[in-house]
Amino acid sequence: MLSNSRFFIRTLLIVLGFTATWIVLTADAAVEGRDSQKLNSAASRPDGLAAWEQVYLVLISPRCINCHTATNYPQQGDDRRRHFANVVRGGHEGKGVPALTCAGCHQEVNADSTGVPGAPNWHLAPLSMRWQDTNDRPLSSAAVCRAVTDRSRNHNMDGRALLKHNAEDKLVLWGRNPGRRPDGTMRTLPPLTHAEFANATRTWVEAGTPCPRGR
């Protein structure tokens, strides 16, 4: 009798635990989804331009721009040197060539014991999304903004899709969690937290994705 009661209580607790976990997870997912899609048109153009400059600072940080090259290869490190081992871009997917693919080293998560960064779908951004010139100098804020908002170059992403990309894409998220270098030290982070970056993107999108004038 006693053991039956214990079994009943234990089963009840397990069921309650699963139910509570499910509620928390689905509520989080709902909030996340709603937040990344929630837009209003209150942001002014000056607000949007100011927010874009914040976004731009992140985009040209090494964790982002190293894979948005104008060349046939990715870069690495804070000095943005050419990726070692003669790694090349490969086909349109930017995942390297048959015996030298990104996935041959970069796994789906950071490998902190060996210092190799990793995230799902590790690849080089297409040339249409290059944010630097062929001399490895970052493009201007205006030029990057034009590239990011040109739907013929950005996989047809509108403002809402750009916000979702910046807020949720796993490679973008990796930028805030880049792991350890081979020497064990932590990689440098972009200048904004992910929340600040997502909020700046949201303000910019709400203002209609304005771009600075100029070359």
Add this chain to the structure above:
Amino acid sequence: MATYQLNVNGQSKKVDVDPGTPLLWVLREDLKMTGTKYGCGISACGACTVHVDGIATRSCVVPVSLIGNRKITTIEAIAQDPVGRKVQDAWVEKDVVQCGYCQSGQIMSAVALLKATPKPTEQNIEESMGGNLCRCATYVRIREAIKSASEQLT
């Protein structure tokens, strides 16, 4: 320490190692499969190349904890693969090897290249094999062997 069940050359292998241990050292030290070589230890030379689910992979930088149930193929079993067999035959035919230390990795990379691109151009070979170094500079013979193996592939 943790226990991992690895699929190596079609066989299930159980190892008890630190999760951060590179696959290379699990192969060489725990499984005593020394065909795969340690060169630089930072994925810069290609000597440690194995296939993980068919992808040429630098085993010196991939922790064993990230392998999961993917299939590992090493130089010890590459001759069981039709393309691997032809590549090894071509290596013998062209007398590629000098000291031989890098050649396990060279062959594993060449097989990955020919499986994806059976008729590679000079540029394909240059790019795909560009990450495999040979201090004896057998590059000319490696290239000839890849072309020879390619001709044998239908």
